[in-house]
Amino acid sequence: MRRILITGASGLLGANLVLDAVGRYEVTPVSHQQRVEWPGVESLQADLAQAGAASELLGLVRPDWVIHCAAATDVDACEADPPMAFRLNRDMAGQVAMAARSVGARLAHISTDAVFDGERGGYVEGDQPNPINVYGQSKLEGERAVRAADPDALIVRTNIFGWTSQGKRSLAEWFVGHLEAGRGCRGFTDIFVSPILVNDLSEFLFRMLEAGLQGLYHVAGGDCVSKYQFGVTIARTFGLEAELIEPVGVETSELRAPRGRRLCLRGQRIERELGIRLLPAREGLARFKALREEGRPADLRQMAGVPKIEARRI
Numbered sequence: 001m002r003r004i005l006i007t008g009a010s011g012l013l014g015a016n017l018v019l020d021a022v023g024r025y026e027v028t029p030v031s032h033q034q035r036v037e038w039p040g041v042e043s044l045q046a047d048l049a050q051a052g053a054a055s056e057l058l059g060l061v062r063p064d065w066v067i068h069c070a071a072a073t074d075v076d077a078c079e080a081d082p083p084m085a086f087r088l089n090r091d092m093a094g095q096v097a098m099a100a101r102s103v104g105a106r107l108a109h110i111s112t113d114a115v116f117d118g119e120r121g122g123y124v125e126g127d128q129p130n131p132i133n134v135y136g137q138s139k140l141e142g143e144r145a146v147r148a149a150d151p152d153a154l155i156v157r158t159n160i161f162g163w164t165s166q167g168k169r170s171l172a173e174w175f176v177g178h179l180e181a182g183r184g185c186r187g188f189t190d191i192f193v194s195p196i197l198v199n200d201l202s203e204f205l206f207r208m209l210e211a212g213l214q215g216l217y218h219v220a221g222g223d224c225v226s227k228y229q230f231g232v233t234i235a236r237t238f239g240l241e242a243e244l245i246e247p248v249g250v251e252t253s254e255l256r257a258p259r260g261r262r263l264c265l266r267g268q269r270i271e272r273e274l275g276i277r278l279l280p281a282r283e284g285l286a287r288f289k290a291l292r293e294e295g296r297p298a299d300l301r302q303m304a305g306v307p308k309i310e311a312r313r314i
Helices: 012-021 053-061 075-080 082-102 134-149 171-180 198-210 227-238 268-274 281-293 296-303
Strands: 003-007 026-031 065-068 106-112 154-158 185-188 215-218 245-248
Touching: 003 012, 003 053, 012 026, 012 198, 012 296, 053 082, 065 082, 065 198, 075 082, 075 134, 082 106, 082 134, 106 134, 106 198, 134 154, 154 198, 171 185, 171 227, 185 227, 198 268, 198 281, 215 268, 227 245, 227 281, 281 296
Parallel strands: 003 026, 003 065, 065 106, 106 154, 154 215, 185 245
Antiparallel strands: none
């Protein structure tokens, strides 16, 4: 059974990856402040931004695969604190890549659509990045640091939604929370993305690692929707009142960092090489709803709760 180490295991992608991998691989979740626990899984805590921490951790675990999800993902917080953003999104990524290569582990590094300026959308892997905020720039430099440290690494650009265990909710959860409470909310009509359900991304990541893929891939949703359209589709999927969502432009917001308007990614390369179909938002949201009915949010909360066994701190 492959041994897979997942960094950022308390976040949206990391936590779902852990649950999706249990029983399929030998899983080692790694988190910094919020411990993660699940029956039969030994979790570790480490600050991978500290010099030497990644090398020490991977030397201890000796994984076959590493999926590096840990990052600073709050776009406005990155804009307010560029040194923090570059330390976590560039420097830490490079250190993890170097450590993975030194122990012979295959690395999948998670990046973002925000490396583009959003002027036209429909981006393929060969398009020139041009980030317009600190978050996007720090993630682009993270990609470059990973390639420099490990030329064989897998780099995946994406835009995800799903159920979370704690902390900042995903956009989909935010819409569901407002609509189920009968509260009005706003949806941007002029920001377009290609959102993919985090659990679909999990499956594709596992398949990409199993297939030995290397280099840069766009793995996102199969269509391009505005955030307002995304909210309306959520309302229809959950049988809620779409009229509660007010269509507005991003200029009405008080966001600190500039946002790209059309950040949609095209994933024909991964569809062709893996023989898969990237799903449109409505299909991903149908599964998002089914996962709640199956108890995924409760499982995530349990995983983020106080553990019966103290997590080892590295």
